[in-house]
Amino acid sequence: MDYTDLYIGGGWHAGAKGERFDVLNPATEEVLASVASAETEDADAALDAAEKAMKDWAARTPRQRSEVLRKAWELMTARLEDFARLITLENGKARGDAMGEATYAAEFFRWFAEEAVRADGLITHAPASGARIIVQHKPAGLAVLVTPWNYPAAMGTRKIAPALAAGCAVIIKPASETPLTMIALMPLLEEAGVPAGLVNVLPSRRTGALVDHMLHDPRVRVVSFTGSTAVGRKLLRSAADLVLKPAMELGGNAPLIVFDDADLDLAVEGTMLAKMRNLGEACTAANRIYVHQDVAEDFTRRLTEAMAGLKVGDGTDPSVDVGPLINAETRDKVSEFVEDAVAKGARIEIGGKALEGKGFFYPPTVLSNVPETADCVHDEIFGPVAALQTFTDQEDVIRRANDTEYGLVAYVFTRDLQRGLQVCERLDYGMVGLNRGLVSDPAAPFGGTKQSGLGREGGHEGMLEFMETQYISASW
Template identity: 50%
Template sequence: MDNEVLVFVNGNSVDIPRLVEWTPKDLFVGGAWEAGAGGERFAVINPATGAVLAKVASAGVEDAAVALDRADAVQEKWAATAPRERAEILRRAFELMDGKYRPVLAATMTLEMGKPLGQANGEVTYGAEFFRWFSEEACRVRGDYYRLPEGALQAMVVKRPVGPCVFVTPWNFPLAMGTRKIGPALAAGCVCLWKPARDTPLTALLLARIMEEAGLPAGVLSVLPTTHSGEVTEKLLHDPRVRKLSFTGSTEVGKSLLKLAADQVLRTSMELGGNAPFVVFDDADIDRAVESAMATKMRNMGEACNAGDHFFVQDGIYDEFVSKFSAAMQAQKVGDGLDDGVEVGPLVNRSQLEKVSGMVERAVAAGAKVAGEPNVPQGYGFFFPPTVLTDVSPDSEIVTEEIFGPVAPVVRFDTEENLVRMVNSDKMGLGGYIHTSSWERIMRLAEKIEIGMIGFNAGTISNAGAPFGGVKQSGLGREGSTEGIEEYLETIYIGLPAPKLA
């Protein structure tokens, strides 16, 4: 297999037909590769070229029912599996992802989602790390034992797996959004049913193959790509055997899933919309702020929930920041993510391109100005140029709504007080970035800003060892860190007669 994988991918050179031929395209239903009860398939498109990469099996409600039957049949056994055994499976999966499967995982993500190959390799590192982290956390689940205040009872607190979990993930990080959920669930002793995004099923199916090779028992994981997302998800969430839903995606879809989850009172984790502010104060290191702005804005072509979405820059340095930032944006090489030197790939599909284009057109019609002269490759592809907008009103659509593209509206602000008011008026509160040289301001704003994750003088803060999640309409719960596994554990209290100590 090692030599075969190397034939598919060598640097930026990818033998696309052979790679796609080798990649799984059937459903992974409780340990078995199946074409699906209905025999339906859908096309996966390369957003850089418009070419059909593959036709993947589409799961229906019958397939979901079979997957849940198989998961439920092994839930008790998987929960009883020794923590070290669960940990070793996750560790082997990490090593496979970080080793021989790295080039094909990265190339597959570039082909079906568009991100440049270097960034796709970065996602392999990030995604694999959740398996390594939670392989370690699997052996560290602890309870408690203590005497209750009246003295007559001892409290014993134990942790046990929540039970069968349903995962619904987006297309922008097709590997990491899966491993961030699968890792803690398997570590805790839960079985998993995963519905990946329609645009990016190949990465998810490839991960299923890796889990097979790592020794995951049949039934513990199912991967169900589908064009019938609503029906499949509703079927699963209305089954009383399912006990947990974890979703990453838009706030609107998250709200609808919360309503479905309420019928069975499911445990839920919701990582929803972002719309992260990037703030630069007069006392900031401007060059460092521009470097960080590029890192957070242009990661994944701006298609990241924690990407810097709009920029608040204090009056005294506004012009200098805009000049340097727009120059850096225009210097980005746009093109097919498999081409050497490309830093910005296409957006994931035509719908996303039209959404971003429409937001920019409406902003310009309302008085915003485009800094510099953006350009994109000629020919087919869902490309949008890296764009900086100035003279933007803080209450305009392009500031208050998440863009999810390579567009950076820059808003002036005068005082810290007004800045806090503008940031906290947002209904979202996932991530944010603040650049200042004042340590006192850092500590003060950390207490005032209504955001779940704040990067100070940094542009990249995501890490498997840190809690990922937001406040307000950006979601519920946390992923990663020690908090991540708690989302998949029930807390059980046992009252015991207290022993006489004298």
């Protein structure tokens, strides 16, 4: 079956108005599929189905919920190639990147299968009153999940798995650029034993109206969003009307600091991971790369050589390292960042110009001598451009690294573990990679400070985002 419709109540629906929209392959600009576009009437149907399904699901034992999630992990792991290919087709990322995402996405089902049985409570004796304090965690209620286009599988499973582990039903609104992967996940969840109506998928071109409508339904108690800070602010305003529980994973402006004593081989390897994973189209991507003046020339040469070794092309070709960006708007914004930086004094070491022809391709690019006034220093590049700056003083680089409204992730490279940990603690970021260019892990609490979001995904904390803490005072 060609799954391109809305998934509501365990069945496929063309939508209340029968409207559809096209999903493009960013490597060829050809239409991959025409997908149903949900309206508010469809959202109401999904909420009805979710409400009905949650009553039974929340009453199941944690072990019963765990076994379903474990089965989902097994099934997805057996089909990683299929999901990776679909991710590449609609998102553009190269096959290796897509396989990495598919594996990462599946792992959330296994992790939260294990966490489902660990919503531990507490019984203690109140020191003053003598009463017993009983604390337990209960499913919060229906959850609306809004996911971005840059990780079509992982950003969905990172929300679905903990919600189901907690006992909640969900309605997921995938990005309109990349809805196919999440739709394709639904038959797998059926096979794993997820009850009809517990997970519903509503692709739509009317995202704002659709999500706002759901956030004003009193049955909804949680909204979980991954995307830009600007959109996150709008959702928080809507969520405030009914005082919903928000989980927000928003934008970033990640600094990467290479000290003079760093292992440069490791630093370059880590920078390539932090910068080029998912073509730089990630909120965790290294956006500002600060290199100590004493090693800047050597580091720049090594990084440029590594970038030069990457092959650009259609990600379905296994030999390709770098696929296209998601759309023309993203490619053009990356071009503008580079042009602005060069106009202000930056030097192009490699790349620096969008590729001609079909597809939204931009080559791996290294910019050195990037000034503080460059636009790319203050905004997410969201593309394969490494913007290098230099520093000589530790206090100064910490100040510069923290000088942003964002606080998602930072990276530090140094052989001196004491200095590394001291610097990590002073960086105002929710996550720090110390001598590592990759921090995302299903077992770790992913999230940021400041305007990079609220709450955490993954780890034990990820399930608690979908639960409410109840306290009972008793005497016996």
